[in-house]
Amino acid sequence: MTTFSLGRRALMATALAAMAFSAPAMADGHKVLDSIHFLIPGGAGGGWDGTARGTGEALTKAGIVGNASYENMSGGGGGKAIGFLIENADSNHGTLMVNSTPIVIRSLTGVFPHNFRDLTLVAGTIGDYAAIVVGKDSPINSMSDLMAAFDADPRGTAIGGGSVPGGMDHLVAAMTFEAAGKDALSVKYIPYDAGGKAMAALLSGEIAALSTGFSEAVDLAGAGEVKIIGVTSDERVPAAPDAQTMMEQGIDTTFVNWRGFFAAPGLPADKLAMYQKALAEMYATPEWEDVRARNGWVNIHNSGDDFKTFLEGQEQVIGDLMKKLGFL
Amino acid sequence: MLEGLLIGLQTALSFQNLLMVIGGCLIGTFIGMLPGLGPMSIIAIMIPVAISMGNPSAALILLAGVYYGAIFGGSTSSILLNAPGVAGTVASSFDGYPMAKQGKAGKALTIAAIASFAGGSIGALLLMIFAPALSSVALLFHSAEYFALMVVGLSAIAAFAGTGQVAKALVMTILGLIMATVGEGALFNMPRFTMGIMDLQSGFGFITLAMAMFALPEALFLVLKPKTAQAEQDSEIKDLRISRAEAKAIAPVIGRQSLQGFFIGVLPGAGATIASFLGYAVERNIATKAEQEEFGKGSIKGLAAPETANNAACTGSFVPLLTLGIPGSGTTAILLGALIALNVTPGPRLMIDEPQIFWAVIMSMFIGNLVLLVLNLPLIPYIAKVLSIPRNYLIPFILFFTLMGAYIGQNNATELLLLVGFGICATALRFADYPLAPLLIGFILGGMLEDNFSRSMQLYDGIGFIWERPMTLGLLVIAGLLVVLPSYRAHRARARAQGVADGD
Numbered sequence: 001m002t003t004f005s006l007g008r009r010a011l012m013a014t015a016l017a018a019m020a021f022s023a024p025a026m027a028d029g030h031k032v033l034d035s036i037h038f039l040i041p042g043g044a045g046g047g048w049d050g051t052a053r054g055t056g057e058a059l060t061k062a063g064i065v066g067n068a069s070y071e072n073m074s075g076g077g078g079g080k081a082i083g084f085l086i087e088n089a090d091s092n093h094g095t096l097m098v099n100s101t102p103i104v105i106r107s108l109t110g111v112f113p114h115n116f117r118d119l120t121l122v123a124g125t126i127g128d129y130a131a132i133v134v135g136k137d138s139p140i141n142s143m144s145d146l147m148a149a150f151d152a153d154p155r156g157t158a159i160g161g162g163s164v165p166g167g168m169d170h171l172v173a174a175m176t177f178e179a180a181g182k183d184a185l186s187v188k189y190i191p192y193d194a195g196g197k198a199m200a201a202l203l204s205g206e207i208a209a210l211s212t213g214f215s216e217a218v219d220l221a222g223a224g225e226v227k228i229i230g231v232t233s234d235e236r237v238p239a240a241p242d243a244q245t246m247m248e249q250g251i252d253t254t255f256v257n258w259r260g261f262f263a264a265p266g267l268p269a270d271k272l273a274m275y276q277k278a279l280a281e282m283y284a285t286p287e288w289e290d291v292r293a294r295n296g297w298v299n300i301h302n303s304g305d306d307f308k309t310f311l312e313g314q315e316q317v318i319g320d321l322m323k324k325l326g327f328l
Numbered sequence: 329m330l331e332g333l334l335i336g337l338q339t340a341l342s343f344q345n346l347l348m349v350i351g352g353c354l355i356g357t358f359i360g361m362l363p364g365l366g367p368m369s370i371i372a373i374m375i376p377v378a379i380s381m382g383n384p385s386a387a388l389i390l391l392a393g394v395y396y397g398a399i400f401g402g403s404t405s406s407i408l409l410n411a412p413g414v415a416g417t418v419a420s421s422f423d424g425y426p427m428a429k430q431g432k433a434g435k436a437l438t439i440a441a442i443a444s445f446a447g448g449s450i451g452a453l454l455l456m457i458f459a460p461a462l463s464s465v466a467l468l469f470h471s472a473e474y475f476a477l478m479v480v481g482l483s484a485i486a487a488f489a490g491t492g493q494v495a496k497a498l499v500m501t502i503l504g505l506i507m508a509t510v511g512e513g514a515l516f517n518m519p520r521f522t523m524g525i526m527d528l529q530s531g532f533g534f535i536t537l538a539m540a541m542f543a544l545p546e547a548l549f550l551v552l553k554p555k556t557a558q559a560e561q562d563s564e565i566k567d568l569r570i571s572r573a574e575a576k577a578i579a580p581v582i583g584r585q586s587l588q589g590f591f592i593g594v595l596p597g598a599g600a601t602i603a604s605f606l607g608y609a610v611e612r613n614i615a616t617k618a619e620q621e622e623f624g625k626g627s628i629k630g631l632a633a634p635e636t637a638n639n640a641a642c643t644g645s646f647v648p649l650l651t652l653g654i655p656g657s658g659t660t661a662i663l664l665g666a667l668i669a670l671n672v673t674p675g676p677r678l679m680i681d682e683p684q685i686f687w688a689v690i691m692s693m694f695i696g697n698l699v700l701l702v703l704n705l706p707l708i709p710y711i712a713k714v715l716s717i718p719r720n721y722l723i724p725f726i727l728f729f730t731l732m733g734a735y736i737g738q739n740n741a742t743e744l745l746l747l748v749g750f751g752i753c754a755t756a757l758r759f760a761d762y763p764l765a766p767l768l769i770g771f772i773l774g775g776m777l778e779d780n781f782s783r784s785m786q787l788y789d790g791i792g793f794i795w796e797r798p799m800t801l802g803l804l805v806i807a808g809l810l811v812v813l814p815s816y817r818a819h820r821a822r823a824r825a826q827g828v829a830d831g832d
Binding site for chain 1: 379466467468469470471512513515516517518519526527529530596597648652653654655656660661664668669673674675676677678739740742775779783786787789
């Protein structure tokens with residue numbers, strides 16, 4: 001009951017805010033779309049939920065989209081929503097589904113019966129780099145120190161992460177070791193069911209290093225608890241100018257955990273162009289900057305064909321690595 | 329520290345923050361009282377509100393109030409309806425619900441409120457004095473110790489051994505452990521035991537299972553066995569007050585469990601649920617023989633133990649959150665997200681850089697617990713009247729909240745089918761006199777037990793971790809004692825009784 005009325009109140013507030021903000025915006029002729037329905041493949045409070053609601057908030061407040069609605073459809077780790085969008089494609093031209101790197105990984109392993117090619121690719125909007133971190137008192141200060149520790153005692157140098165074996169954090173660690181000329185198969189990867197528990201394990205000395213998301217690493221490095229010894233970006237990220245990239249340390253590897261939007265298969269081209277225009281225009285607005293900064297997201301915009309090229313490249317790299325690791 | 333205290337008190341006593349404490353506690357207790365609704369969903373919903381206030385102290389005070397308010401109020405639905413909405417209050421229903429059935433609902437609620445208040449306040453006191461020192465305790469436990477701690481938690485099912493249902497309790501525990509393996513484990517790449525059904529990939533939901541095991545059979549029982557139910561209802565709600573003897577009995581329990589619960593809460597991998605089960609198990613095992621018989625049938629000690637422990641643990645979980653920036657549970661993870669969004673980075677520097685936030689939150693916990701007690705005590709007679717609502721109104725009410733609670737977290741209609749299916753199975757099991765609580769204990773602990781076990785196996789390349797670290801071995805020995813001790817005592821008592829008979 002409470003949640004229902006809260007939801008209604010929140011909706012009303014959004015509608016009011018949309019009205020208030022969109023009036024002057026419409027006068028400027030900014031409005032691209034009347035409404036977007038966001039389909040979120042997971043429950044409230046998760047990463048996908050935050051991305052969809054944050055994007056919707058920026059789009060409506062900036063007056064680019066008149067009205068945004070949200071639907072959480074969890075099940076099958078996200079697979080249910082993908083299936084729903086494909087099965088009910090014709091009646092869902094007004095729907096955008098949020099997704100991220102796992103759609104590539106889980107389609108490869110067959111956990112999802114579909115893959116991104118079965119959907120209409122709209123755009124990748126934000127992303128997060130990956131990072132390898134060690135505790136603040138660790139003798140390890142760089143990737144070469146970590147490699148030396150690994151060479152000395154491969155079984156005693158465990159790398160932890162917040163995902164399952166064969167999941168994102170594992171793949172990043174394997175990718176890095178592979179690029180540094182080590183055998184990815186002999187890396188001892190210890191999975192934790194949440195990022196926080198993995199971080200506790202790192203600080204307690206259970207694992208030697210941790211493979212994690214860059215934004216999470218920056219927060220803990222800021223608190224003086226961990227040292228970031230390698231980032232998977234092309235160039236140093238302004239949020240942590242002291243953190244060296246993998247490339248700088250002679251490890252030829254990059255990785256982006258992207259988040260983006262997909263639409264139903266067979267979406268008319270003009271409608272697709274409208275969605276892409278709306279998202280492209282969003283980046284320049286102060287409303288988006290607000291949302292982005294609040295969540296610590298990095299703008300990584302890949303629209304249409306660029307998005308496709310990017311996804312195919314990622315699928316290739318991840319697929320090869322997973323074959324090597326024996327997950328495929 | 330004194331300076332910090334004064335800053336905190338000053339911040340916490342500002343008009344806005346007082347409003348936040350009272351508001352947060354009110355929302356929290358109300359949500360907690362509804363069966364099937366826990367603090368996590370309501371905090372997630374309130375995050376945008378908290379962030380829009382722009383004041384980190386006020387936001388954290390509000391959200392923390394909702395959190396411990398929900399744990400405080402969560403016992404109400406466990407006691408009155410046998411419908412725990414939070415994993416941390418499952419153990420409160422073991423003795424709380426039998427008390428309510430005996431017409432002592434008012435007394436049970438009073439004990440729960442006092443135990444919660446004491447646990448929360450003593451927890452806040454410990455947090456205030458020891459928080460900086462305790463950050464290292466939080467990092468003391470490795471996966472191997474967490475595994476051992478889960479084993480100690482599982483020994484709570486020994487509490488059911490006294491009722492002569494050892495075999496049945498074991499069967500149900502194992503069933504719970506088996507059910508915990510369904511879905512994608514944290515440590516495996518592929519879904520297990522889902523029979524190809526996509527909706528099972530994330531495993532069974534805790535709320536769904538708790539509702540199916542406790543609340544739904546309760547409602548069905550009222551329908552199927554109207555006569556006994558009617559008889560129970562006729563018993564008046566009497567004795568709201570606790571006698572002096574009872575207060576004396578629960579005081580040491582509250583003292584012990586405040587400490588034990590708080591320290592378990594400090595560990596990032598344990599939390600309020602483990603604390604409540606362990607509290608129940610430990611108190612049962614150190615109780616006298618006569619008191620042990622009472623456990624599970626409406627023991628005041630059996631209610632006070634988990635109620636104190638879960639509130640103390642909830643406060644304890646703020647130690648790793650504030651001093652290390654490490655969330656130990658889903659709820660504290662959401663709190664951490666809110667803090668970061670407000671440009672506050674929890675960690676060792678929080679106390680130095682922004683002491684007003686750190687101390688204001690602790691001070692607000694004292695105020696909050698007092699507010700909760702003052703709000704709840706006078707309301708108890710009215711809340712307890714829920715039980716005298718005629719059956720034909722009460723059953724739809726229970727069913728509505730049960731179904732809503734299962735649906736709302738995930739927005740997944742399959743949860744409803746699972747709820748009804750399991751609910752019917754659970755009702756059948758209840759008719760056959762199988763205890764359902766061990767199933768839930770097995771289910772809650774099973775996932776963590778398995779994850780920590782396989783992590784330890786990987787880290788130490790085999791089973792060697794058991795004697796590698798003395799603390800692991802120590803905890804396992806304690807678990808063994810907790811299981812064996814009751815049956816050894818019973819055995820000796822029997823032998824002695826026989827000896828007497830022989831002497832005649």
